[in-house]
Amino acid sequence: MLEVGGYRSQSCRGITRRAFVAAAAVAPWTLRLPRSHAAAEGSPPARSVIMVWLWGGPSHLDTFDPKPDAPDQYRGPFRTLATRTPGIHFTEIVPRLAERSDSFAVVRSTRLAANHDMVPLTGGRSGGQVAPNFGSIVARRRTAPGLPAFISVAPRTTLSHGFKCTSVPGFGGGSFGAAYDPFIVQCASTGDTDLTSLRLLDGLSIDRLSDRRQLAGELDRLRRTADSAPIEQWDERVQDAFTLLSSSEGRAAFDLSRERERLRGAYGRTSFGQSMLLARRLVEARVPYIQVNWSLGVDGLEEGSNMGWDTHRNGFGQLINYHGPVFDRAFSALLDDLAERGLLDSTLVVATGEMGRTPKINNTGGRDHWPTCSTLWAGAGVVGGRIVGETDKVGGEPITSPITPVMVGTTIAELAGVSAQARAEMRVLDGGRVIHELL
Amino acid sequence: MSYYKRRPIPHRANSVMNTVVLIAMGAAIGVAAEQSTSAGEPRQLTSDGLLKPDPVYWPGGEQIVYTVEAPTGRMRLVRQNLADGATEYVHQREDLSDREPSVSSDGSKYAYNTVDGLSSRIVVRDVSQSRDILVPRGKVADWVNWPSLSPDGKQIVFTGGAAYLYKYDLVKAGGDESLVQLSEADAPYSDLWPRFSPDGERIVFSSRRDNDFEIYVMNADGENQRRLTESPGVDMHPACSPDSERIAFTSNRDGNYEVYLMQADGSNPRRLTNHPERDDFPAWHPDGQHLVIVSEREGRFDLYLIEVPQ
Numbered sequence: 001m002l003e004v005g006g007y008r009s010q011s012c013r014g015i016t017r018r019a020f021v022a023a024a025a026v027a028p029w030t031l032r033l034p035r036s037h038a039a040a041e042g043s044p045p046a047r048s049v050i051m052v053w054l055w056g057g058p059s060h061l062d063t064f065d066p067k068p069d070a071p072d073q074y075r076g077p078f079r080t081l082a083t084r085t086p087g088i089h090f091t092e093i094v095p096r097l098a099e100r101s102d103s104f105a106v107v108r109s110t111r112l113a114a115n116h117d118m119v120p121l122t123g124g125r126s127g128g129q130v131a132p133n134f135g136s137i138v139a140r141r142r143t144a145p146g147l148p149a150f151i152s153v154a155p156r157t158t159l160s161h162g163f164k165c166t167s168v169p170g171f172g173g174g175s176f177g178a179a180y181d182p183f184i185v186q187c188a189s190t191g192d193t194d195l196t197s198l199r200l201l202d203g204l205s206i207d208r209l210s211d212r213r214q215l216a217g218e219l220d221r222l223r224r225t226a227d228s229a230p231i232e233q234w235d236e237r238v239q240d241a242f243t244l245l246s247s248s249e250g251r252a253a254f255d256l257s258r259e260r261e262r263l264r265g266a267y268g269r270t271s272f273g274q275s276m277l278l279a280r281r282l283v284e285a286r287v288p289y290i291q292v293n294w295s296l297g298v299d300g301l302e303e304g305s306n307m308g309w310d311t312h313r314n315g316f317g318q319l320i321n322y323h324g325p326v327f328d329r330a331f332s333a334l335l336d337d338l339a340e341r342g343l344l345d346s347t348l349v350v351a352t353g354e355m356g357r358t359p360k361i362n363n364t365g366g367r368d369h370w371p372t373c374s375t376l377w378a379g380a381g382v383v384g385g386r387i388v389g390e391t392d393k394v395g396g397e398p399i400t401s402p403i404t405p406v407m408v409g410t411t412i413a414e415l416a417g418v419s420a421q422a423r424a425e426m427r428v429l430d431g432g433r434v435i436h437e438l439l
Numbered sequence: 440m441s442y443y444k445r446r447p448i449p450h451r452a453n454s455v456m457n458t459v460v461l462i463a464m465g466a467a468i469g470v471a472a473e474q475s476t477s478a479g480e481p482r483q484l485t486s487d488g489l490l491k492p493d494p495v496y497w498p499g500g501e502q503i504v505y506t507v508e509a510p511t512g513r514m515r516l517v518r519q520n521l522a523d524g525a526t527e528y529v530h531q532r533e534d535l536s537d538r539e540p541s542v543s544s545d546g547s548k549y550a551y552n553t554v555d556g557l558s559s560r561i562v563v564r565d566v567s568q569s570r571d572i573l574v575p576r577g578k579v580a581d582w583v584n585w586p587s588l589s590p591d592g593k594q595i596v597f598t599g600g601a602a603y604l605y606k607y608d609l610v611k612a613g614g615d616e617s618l619v620q621l622s623e624a625d626a627p628y629s630d631l632w633p634r635f636s637p638d639g640e641r642i643v644f645s646s647r648r649d650n651d652f653e654i655y656v657m658n659a660d661g662e663n664q665r666r667l668t669e670s671p672g673v674d675m676h677p678a679c680s681p682d683s684e685r686i687a688f689t690s691n692r693d694g695n696y697e698v699y700l701m702q703a704d705g706s707n708p709r710r711l712t713n714h715p716e717r718d719d720f721p722a723w724h725p726d727g728q729h730l731v732i733v734s735e736r737e738g739r740f741d742l743y744l745i746e747v748p749q
Contacts, residue, residue: 092691
């Protein structure tokens with residue numbers, strides 16, 4: 001079921017419609033839509049990009065770059081599995097992906113952040129300012145028919161202590177401005193979607209959005225009842241949103257109830273699984289850039305964060321119980337689903353955290369922050385089964401040329417049709433190169 | 440809105456479970472709705488498909504409590520009546536994440552792990568006196584998991600801090616002074632998923648002290664720690680039978696997560712389930728003849744009742 005401004009939880013907390021409108025005025029991102037200022041450049045290899053953001057930093061040693069011959073304090077408890085790619089092994093916590101290793105490439109020599117930095121989403125800083133998210137870069141050059149060009153799907157958008165995903169530098173438009181922030185959608189484990197960027201009127205359902213006369217009436221009513229200053233700002237953006245969602249195609253893209261139950265199950269009945277399914281629907285709707293957020297926070301303990309990958313403590317228990325099976329199933333289902341629909345060739349899928357984990361296991365049964373990590377790439381010309389780069393015998397340092405955040409961004413931008421000239425004009429991703437080893 | 444507000448669960452057998460090795464659903468177990476189950480079929484107890492680890496039977500066997508990933512994104516405890524399938528949240532607060540329930544043999548106390556900002560802590564709810572006991576974290580620092588109450592409700596064991604096992608005396612309740620570390624000091628390994636045996640004499644748990652995760656047992660005082668399994672892969676989530684004679688656990692020794700059974704001394708291990716998807720989190724019915732497990736079927740995580748061969 002799709003809810004627009006459902007206010008279910010908000011109503012329970014006693015937030016009124018009037019309070020929300022006031023809040024919208026100080027949080028303009030909630031209603032902004034990225035505006036594309038230029039048409040797509042030709043027909044790029046990646047009609048769409050799905051960035052799977054594994055916030056917290058997955059352990060590369062415990063997933064896609066195991067070191068079974070390393071000493072006890074490094075290798076971890078998991079067995080290795082032979083993959084479909086001869087000579088390549090993953091760990092036992094991602095068995096489905098081991099069976100599909102010929103569908104995607106792994107860059108084992110990625111060097112990203114040393115901490116919880118969003119640089120893997122932006123490529124770095126831009127002239128002293130926070131650089132725009134790769135999605136904002138793509139959205140500036142690409143359009144989606146009737147939908148935002150950059151959509152970010154998350155299990156939640158705000159945690160109890162006030163942390164908001166949008167407060168993280170690099171989450172959105174950065175130096176481009178808030179107009180290029182993503183259009184945010186929440187997706188629950190039940191598959192219910194909530195267009196957070198489009199919280200409108202209490203009780204306004206997606207079906208009622210199609211009745212534009214009724215919408216006009218609702219807006220007029222709101223104008224009469226709300227403070228005038230916020231509503232004027234709000235109204236302009238809401239009109240944009242109405243334009244998007246008053247089309248049946250726009251509404252349908254967010255409605256997971258249109259999917260077969262079996263397919264919904266294939267992705268897993270978790271918020272991440274259903275978010276990945278939503279991403280595939282948005283690919284079908286020709287949205288250029290979709291970021292699927294594994295969690296809102298980095299920490300595995302934070303309530304509502306859906307268990308981030310920052311597994312300092314009890315990392316192995318978390319990986320067995322939650323992270324491994326949930327990610328393995330959802331990412332595998334996405335690859336299968338895209339391939340079966342003939343969409344994988346035109347969709348670039350990238351999965352990365354902001355970093356990896358320390359090769360040496362710490363004294364709390366986990367691993368700490370470490371810049372070396374593995375990133376997954378699929379579709380849009382990426383050669384499946386390919387392993388790019390190599391790390392040393394304990395998974396510490398790349399022994400091949402490291403792949404950097406700006407190279408990640410450059411590859412995404414190039415495949416998505418943002419040319420070197422366009423990037424130069426936008427003053428982004430300076431000095432980057434395409435990871436040609438993937439292609 | 441409470442998602443788990445008395446939602447009846449359809450009572451139907453699931454054909455996809457037909458490959459589960461076992462199982463003749465024989466004697467009724469005091470649950471009217473279960474009497475209609477066809478012989479030989481595992482009984483599906485839930486149907487929402489949401490992630491739901493850590494089921495545990497409540498004393499008497501008429502209710503089961505488990506953790507679920509609620510639509511809000513938080514983990515919450517759900518209580519389900521087996522007779523009619525009705526469910527409800529154990530705690531009404533929507534802004535907390537609660538998980539990993541455990542209960543004393545008479546039901547007068549139950550424990551759970553709750554997230555408290557960026558840390559977690561264990562709460563013991565004394566039902567008879569309507570009060571909560573907060574288990575001190577002391578040297579355990581800010582992370583604790585998997586509480587298991589002793590059958591008499593006087594002690595609790597859990598994993599905390601450096602992935603060590605700790606035991607807390609709920610009678611003395613003397614803060615850190617009543618907290619005892621059961622794992623070897625400074626040992627570089629993880630001891631996880633502890634469970635008291637129903638006779639209260641032993642604690643079973645999983646540890647990676649011999650590299651991969653194996654099942655171990657210790658006396659309730661922490662003495663006589665010894666390994667019960669030796670297999671490739673992960674052996675985890677042990678649970679002692681009501682008579683303390685057998686241990687059910689999860690293992691991927693055969694390439695996939697399945698539920699296994701062995702004697703309390705580790706002998707005679709055998710596989711109980713066999714399905715391409717995951718079977719996990721075994722919990723004993725008080726009758727000692729059935730287990731509830733969490734089975735992943737086509738991406739749906741649901742509870743199934745299976746019979747245990749005697």
